[in-house]
Amino acid sequence: MNPRVQELLAQATDYADATYKYDLSKGFQIQEWDAIRTQQFAELILQECLRLCKTAVGNGDYNRGRLDCHDNIREVFGL
Numbered sequence: 001m002n003p004r005v006q007e008l009l010a011q012a013t014d015y016a017d018a019t020y021k022y023d024l025s026k027g028f029q030i031q032e033w034d035a036i037r038t039q040q041f042a043e044l045i046l047q048e049c050l051r052l053c054k055t056a057v058g059n060g061d062y063n064r065g066r067l068d069c070h071d072n073i074r075e076v077f078g079l
Contacts, residue, residue, distance in 0.1 A: 012041035013037055020032065053072070
């Protein structure tokens with residue numbers, strides 16, 4: 001797995017660990033914890049993509065910025 005993806009997954013896991021509300025009467029509900037982690041992981045990936053595009057599009061040439069954004073996302077996520 002790509003190192004940046006591993007970092008984002010670790011952040012999402014930490015978030016799920018910190019925000020999951022454990023109910024002693026029900027026990028640990030892996031589905032609920034995993035839903036929190038999956039949602040956070042998706043949000044972190046999108047935030048990373050938006051950050052990469054924001055830095056690429058600022059060069060004044062829309063078409064070049066669009067291509068730079070594409071290339072940056074491919075590079076960071078190892079696609």
